[in-house]
Amino acid sequence: xxxxSNLTIMFVKLSKHKKSLDMTTNSIFNTEKTIxxxxxxxxxxxxxxxxxxxxxxxVVAGCDLHESMxxxxxxxxxxxxxxxxxxxxxxxxxxxxxxxxxxxDHAAHAIKAMQAGxxxxxxxxxxxxxxxxVALAEAVxxxxxxxxxxENYPFSVENMYLAKLWREGFFGDLAxxxxxxxxxxxxxxxxxxxxxLEPGNRAHHWRGxxxxxxxxxxxxxxxxxxxxxxxxxxxxxxxxxxxxxxxxGKGRKIDGILPSLGAFAPSLITMSNGGIVRxxxxxxxADSHHQRLFGxxxxxxxxxxxxxxxxxxxxxxxxxxxxxxxxxxxxEKAGHGGGDFWELYYFARQILTGEKAPWDIYASADVTxxxxxxxxxxxxxxxxxxxxxxxxxxxxxxxxxxxxxQKHIDPDRIFPDEQRLAITNDFSPAMIALNRAATNVRKALxxxxxxxxxxxxxxxxxxxxxxxxxxxxxxxxVTYARARRIADAYPDSxxxxxxLEMLVDVGAEERVTNTNALVAELNEFLxxx
Numbered sequence: 001x002x003x004x005s006n007l008t009i010m011f012v013k014l015s016k017h018k019k020s021l022d023m024t025t026n027s028i029f030n031t032e033k034t035i036x037x038x039x040x041x042x043x044x045x046x047x048x049x050x051x052x053x054x055x056x057x058x059v060v061a062g063c064d065l066h067e068s069m070x071x072x073x074x075x076x077x078x079x080x081x082x083x084x085x086x087x088x089x090x091x092x093x094x095x096x097x098x099x100x101x102x103x104x105d106h107a108a109h110a111i112k113a114m115q116a117g118x119x120x121x122x123x124x125x126x127x128x129x130x131x132x133x134v135a136l137a138e139a140v141x142x143x144x145x146x147x148x149x150x151e152n153y154p155f156s157v158e159n160m161y162l163a164k165l166w167r168e169g170f171f172g173d174l175a176x177x178x179x180x181x182x183x184x185x186x187x188x189x190x191x192x193x194x195x196x197l198e199p200g201n202r203a204h205h206w207r208g209x210x211x212x213x214x215x216x217x218x219x220x221x222x223x224x225x226x227x228x229x230x231x232x233x234x235x236x237x238x239x240x241x242x243x244x245x246x247x248x249g250k251g252r253k254i255d256g257i258l259p260s261l262g263a264f265a266p267s268l269i270t271m272s273n274g275g276i277v278r279x280x281x282x283x284x285x286a287d288s289h290h291q292r293l294f295g296x297x298x299x300x301x302x303x304x305x306x307x308x309x310x311x312x313x314x315x316x317x318x319x320x321x322x323x324x325x326x327x328x329x330x331x332e333k334a335g336h337g338g339g340d341f342w343e344l345y346y347f348a349r350q351i352l353t354g355e356k357a358p359w360d361i362y363a364s365a366d367v368t369x370x371x372x373x374x375x376x377x378x379x380x381x382x383x384x385x386x387x388x389x390x391x392x393x394x395x396x397x398x399x400x401x402x403x404x405x406q407k408h409i410d411p412d413r414i415f416p417d418e419q420r421l422a423i424t425n426d427f428s429p430a431m432i433a434l435n436r437a438a439t440n441v442r443k444a445l446x447x448x449x450x451x452x453x454x455x456x457x458x459x460x461x462x463x464x465x466x467x468x469x470x471x472x473x474x475x476x477x478v479t480y481a482r483a484r485r486i487a488d489a490y491p492d493s494x495x496x497x498x499x500l501e502m503l504v505d506v507g508a509e510e511r512v513t514n515t516n517a518l519v520a521e522l523n524e525f526l527x528x529x
Contacts, residue, residue, distance in 0.1 A: 028327065028345070029056055029352050036060045038089060040109060041100030042069035042082075043192030044123060048098060049076050051334045051341045055348040063089035068193060090116040096351060098150070099123060103214070104206050107132040110147065111139045119146040121347045124217040125371065126364040130388065130402035133365050137390045140361040148347045148357045149364035152339025153181070153218040154225035157331075158305045160342075161322035162293065163226045165307075171295025172311075174227045174275035178292040181218035185243040186261030186283025187498075189431040200428035201421060201495070202412045203247045209408035211258050212265035212281040213378065216371035220269065220279045225358055226293065229271040230366045230389070234279075236267035236374040237382045243283060244501040245435065247409050247494050256407045258379065267374035269387075279370070365390040375406060414495040423489050426482065431499065434483045437476040438507030444469040445508060448525055463529055470522040477515045480507065 037052060038061035039045035045062070046069075052059055062073040062082040070082045083089050090097070090112065096119035099109050107127035110120045126149055127133040140147045153159065165171060188207035190196060197204065213236065220231065240252050242263045249257020259265075264282035271277060292301040299308045299315065305322070308315035324331055324338070327345070331338030346357035366387065373385035388395045415424045447454075447462040454462060469476075480503060487499040503509040511518045 028054060029349065031056070031352050033352055034058055035096055035348055035351055036094035038062065038092060038094045038097045038118070039073070039100065040064075040086070040089065040097050040113070041102075041123070042066070042073045043100065045098055045100035046073060046076060047335050047340055048344050051330065051344050054330050055345055056352060057344070057348055060094050061089060061092045066191060066193075068191075068195060072193075086112070090118070095119060096121065096146070096347070100150075102206050103210060104128045107136045110136055114139050114143040114145045114147070117143075117145075119347075119351055121148050121150050121344070122364075123150045124368075125214055126361075126368040128214070128372075129405050130369065130372065130399040133368060133390060134396045134400050137361050137365060137396065146347065146350050146357075147361045147364070148343070148350065149217070149359035149367070150343050151217045151221040151359055151364075151367065152336045152343050154222040154358070155331075155339040155342035156337040157322050157324055157328070158302055159222045159226060161305075161320075162300055166226050166228070166295075170298055171293065171300075172297030173295060174223075174229060174271060174273055174293070175296055176276050176278075176294040177223050177227075178278045178280070178290065179219040179223050180280035180288055180290050181215070182280060182282045182284050182286065182288040184283060184287060185245065185285065186212075186263075187243075187245050187431070187435055188261065189428050189435070194432070196429040196432060198428075199421070199425050201415055201419065201424035202428070203409075203414055203495075205411060207261060208247055208411040209260050209406075211375050211406050211408075212261055212263065212283060213267065213371045213375035214406070215261075216265075216267075216279055216281055216374065217367045219281055220277065220370055221367055222291070223271075223277050223293070224363065224367060227271070227273075227275075229273055229275070230363070231269045231277070231370040231387045232272050233270040233384055233386055234267050234370055234374045234377055235382055235384045236265070236378040238378045239264045239266070243285065244505045245431075245438075245498050246283070247411070247414055247498055249409055252379075257409055258375065258406050260408070265374070265378075267370075267377070269370060269374075279374070362389075362391045372404075376404060409494060414498075415490050415493045419490065423486055424495070427486055427495050427499075430479070430483045430486060431502070433479045434499065434502050434507070437472070437479045437512075438502045440465075440469050440472070441476060441508055441512055442506050444522070445511075451525075451529075459529075463526065466522055466526060470519055470526070473512060473515055473519050473522075476512050480509055480512055484509070
């Protein structure tokens with residue numbers, strides 16, 4: 001069974017819901033039943049609390065290792081139970097758990113939740129190794145609980161409209177697609193709420209080293225939902241150029257350390273109909289979510305959404321602005337373009353009515369394995385890799401002991417063992433401040449260089465940016481000195497090298513520390529405008 005067979009018509013008008021719904025109603029489903037939900041991982045996990053109120057879901061429990069997260073959860077859900085202990089959490093009386101814990105722990109936590117009798121909505125990705133994926137798929141089959149992946153990007157209003165047209169045959173067959181999820185540089189030195197790590201002499205537990213191929217669901221996921229196709233083979237080439245200020249190994253060819261979220265991760269995927277998808281992820285200097293779909297009858301691209309009709313290269317371009325179904329007023333209030341509402345809606349609907357959701361365990365395995373196998377291909381210098389189909393038990397048997405995973409840096413050992421903690425424990429708070437200061441300086445200095453060719457509206461923004469940076473230069477100089485102290489103490493360490501890249505290559509340290517001269521230079525620019 002493919003993803004397509006699990007899809008429902010997402011833009012059907014719900015005629016039985018005549019009145020407009022808001023976040024305080026429980027009238028979406030034709031049932032009085034409710035779902036008691038526990039949230040495991042209270043950073044990302046709390047994003048769903050408001051949408052839950054409209055979906056017959058009562059949030060009754062929470063679990064997180066961080067005290068600040070638990071305190072915020074109790075403000076949002078004052079009557080709920082909260083604990084840092086996962087066993088105490090899972091022993092509580094609730095029906096389903098939203099897993100938003102560390103990315104590499106999702107499979108183990110999902111299995112443990114199902115063993116405790118809970119339905120599972122898991123944040124992406126579903127698992128970290130093929131062997132974990134086999135164990136997860138078989139746990140879903142064994143315990144008979146609802147398992148959904150919380151992949152939200154297919155459920156923007158544009159992608160849902162494209163899925164409707166695709167099911168109607170508007171686009172014909174998939175020939176080629178380009179979907180991407182390209183985000184910021186990928187430095188990872190803080191908790192999800194922006195607070196410093198404790199202890200501070202390390203990088204983030206998994207964001208400090210995870211390769212972007214693992215995080216492929218936001219780009220490949222929409223293509224799968226729109227077309228109903230599954231990925232079958234993938235090829236990817238090594239990309240060793242990483243952004244400044246991320247923790248690095250000595251190089252893939254030297255110590256086997258693969259790039260982190262601070263590098264591009266492109267792959268080419270063959271879908272089950274023979275069409276090709278360029279799947280692009282990366283931590284880069286330019287956020288981008290460019291999307292293009294080429295069918296044999298028509299094509300589309302975003303953003304904004306344009307439909308190209310006529311089955312020819314000289315297609316007639318039509319700019320369109322699709323509307324939500326009646327529940328759009330709820331989706332508009334949720335995150336990720338409405339996707340956070342819809343993924344929770346499909347999960348609740350399956351529990352309450354039995355109607356299948358798009359992201360069952362097998363589709364979740366397809367999209368997760370596409371990223372794992374892409375990274376594997378890159379490590380093998382572009383060798384094509386099969387994407388196993390876990391619907392087939394004989395295929396699962398081949399992957400049962402496949403524990404391949406990314407070789408990576410140790411985020412807890414980015415300074416030497418004999419380090420002086422009085423210095424290195426300031427690494428996380430110093431890098432948080434340095435990242436803000438150095439990137440602002442880089443923005444201002446580079447914007448000045450292209451000011452003369454900027455459009456009038458952008459010139460106004462540049463002037464305001466330069467004023468803000470000028471006024472902050474004395475503060476930034478203090479931040480630079482704080483970071484320099486750590487780098488000078490351990491210049492050859494992974495942490496020290498990351499600081500030096502931020503100071504010199506991004507932050508123009510020599511100019512910032514000559515505070516008066518830089519302020520005068522910025523004032524001179526402002527006087528000329």
